[in-house]
Each structure stands twice: as structure tokens, then as C-alpha cells.
Amino acid sequence: MTSPDLPRILLRIPCSPEYVSVARLTISAVASRMDFGIDDIDDLKLAVGEACANAIEHAAEGDIDIICTMEPEQLVLSVKDCGIGFDPTAPRSQAGKEPPVGGLGLILIQALMDDVQIHSDPKGGTEVRMVKRFQK
Amino acid sequence: METMQIEIRSRRVSPNLAVVQLIGECDVYTAPKLREAVDRLIDDGVTFLAINLTKTEYLDSTALGTLVRTLKRVREREGDLDLVNVPDRVRRPLEITHLIDIFTLTDTEDEAIADLVKKGATEP
Numbered sequence: 378m379t380s381p382d383l384p385r386i387l388l389r390i391p392c393s394p395e396y397v398s399v400a401r402l403t404i405s406a407v408a409s410r411m412d413f414g415i416d417d418i419d420d421l422k423l424a425v426g427e428a429c430a431n432a433i434e435h436a437a438e439g440d441i442d443i444i445c446t447m448e449p450e451q452l453v454l455s456v457k458d459c460g461i462g463f464d465p466t467a468p469r470s471q472a473g474k475e476p477p478v479g480g481l482g483l484i485l486i487q488a489l490m491d492d493v494q495i496h497s498d499p500k501g502g503t504e505v506r507m508v509k510r511f512q513k
Numbered sequence: 514m515e516t517m518q519i520e521i522r523s524r525r526v527s528p529n530l531a532v533v534q535l536i537g538e539c540d541v542y543t544a545p546k547l548r549e550a551v552d553r554l555i556d557d558g559v560t561f562l563a564i565n566l567t568k569t570e571y572l573d574s575t576a577l578g579t580l581v582r583t584l585k586r587v588r589e590r591e592g593d594l595d596l597v598n599v600p601d602r603v604r605r606p607l608e609i610t611h612l613i614d615i616f617t618l619t620d621t622e623d624e625a626i627a628d629l630v631k632k633g634a635t636e637p
């Protein structure tokens with residue numbers, strides 16, 4: 378549960394590929410403000426970009442909400458869409474588009490973040506919650 | 514929304530060999546531009562490609578998918594694809610997904626051209 382006193386940044390972007398770079402730029406600024414190192418900032422940009430791309434794949438319309446909660450020892454990111462949801466444990470393919478590299482986005486998110494939780498609901502969309510801790 | 518996120522420069526080195534420079538960010542929005550550019554080259558007879566990543570700022574999973582698809586297309590035509598000068602900032606996603614193991618990496622365009630000629634590309 379997030380404390381209401383913690384600084385939060387909320388960004389809402391249209392569910393469309395050309396706005397993903399806006400989300401990356403915002404996360405970069407927030408992480409920089411929190412004094413994350415350059416490698417961590419690159420990780421956060423990539424993870425947020427992948428979560429947004431995933432939202433675009435599963436929610437053709439509406440908006441994507443990105444919520445950054447600046448906690449003392451970590452940055453918590455939530456990327457939410459209003460799409461049809463998906464089973465994050467199911468093998469994915471991108472038939473007709475690319476070779477069998479589907480699901481790479483989730484592999485990257487899992488590898489880059491310290492903690493990842495995915496809640497997906499056919500009626501309520503998908504929320505990817507990611508945590509990046511300061512390296513000690 | 515118009516942005517200048519990516520620039521793709523291609524140079525035909527020989528009838529079946531081209532060098533492509535990927536400048537900027539290659540993501541879910543811009544990867545289709547890379548796909549179009551390399552598809553055009555392949556449709557025009559290029560089967561050996563060197564993709565120079567020196568000035569690539571960002572690669573996401575869609576971009577990785579495009580690179581893998583391109584590799585598959587040229588190998589189906591008995592060609593190959595080398596990646597040139599992969600900077601640290603874009604090496605990470607290639608390493609995490611183990612896709613770095615399926616590409617030949619070189620430090621310079623000249624090295625890539627020599628490697629591709631050895632693999633069957635027409636000499637410049």
C-alpha cells in the first residue's frame with residue numbers, strides 16, 4: 378500500500394506508439410531527480426517502454442496511466458491500461474508479424490526491475506507494477 | 514505527433530551487400546521504419562547486411578524482433594547480418610534476451626564487410 382504522503386508523479390498518455398517516448402523521458406527525469414545512476418535510469422526507461430508497448434498491444438484504445446511513487450529507498454512504477462488483459466504466464470507469439478520473439482518485453486521487465494507484479498483482468502485491463510531499488 | 518526519433522541511412526557496398534546506420538531510438542513506434550528500410554534492401558537483392566549501432570540510443574523488444582526477423586530473412590536467402598559497434602546502452606537488452614549470441618558482432622563497418630564477403634557477399 379502506498380502512503381499518500383509520498384511524492385507521486387502521474388502521467389496519462391494516449392494508447393499509441395508515438396507517445397511511449399514521452400513516458401520514457403518522464404521516467405528518466407523522475408529517476409534522475411531521485412539520484413538513480415545512469416545504468417538504473419536506462420533500465421527504468423526500457424522497463425517502462427516495454428510496459429507501455431505491452432499495454433498498446435493489448436488495449437487498442439483509451440489511455441495508459443503511469444504512476445511513479447518516489448519512496449525513500451525505491452521507485453515504484455505502475456503502468457495501467459484499460460484493455461482486454463492477457464495471461465502473463467501463457468506463451469506468446471506474434472503470428473504474422475515477427476519471428477518467435479513474443480514475450481521479450483516481459484522477459485526484459487523481469488530482468489531489469491527488482492520486483493514485478495502483473496494483474497490482468499479481461500474487464501479491468503492490466504496493471505504492471507514494478508519496483509527499482511537503490512543499489513547499496 | 515511528429516518526432517525525429519530515428520534516422521536510417523543505408524549505403525550499398527556491392528550488389529548484394531549494404532551497410533545500414535541506425536541513428537536515434539528504435540522502439541515500438543520507430544521499429545517499423547527500420548523494417549521498411551531493410552525490407553526494401555532485401556527486396557532489391559541485398560542478402561548481406563551490416564547494421565551499424567554506433568549512434569543507436571535505444572533498442573526495445575520490438576526493435577529486437579525486427580533485427581531477428583531481418584536476420585531470418587537474409588539467412589533464408591543464404592545471406593547474413595552483422596551488428597557493428599554495439600554500444601553498452603543497447604547491449605543490455607541483447608544480452609538479457611540472449612539474442613546477442615545469434616548475431617555476429619564487429620567493431621567496425623570494414624570488419625563487418627570483410628566478414629560478410631568471407632561468408633559469400635560480393636566484394637565491393
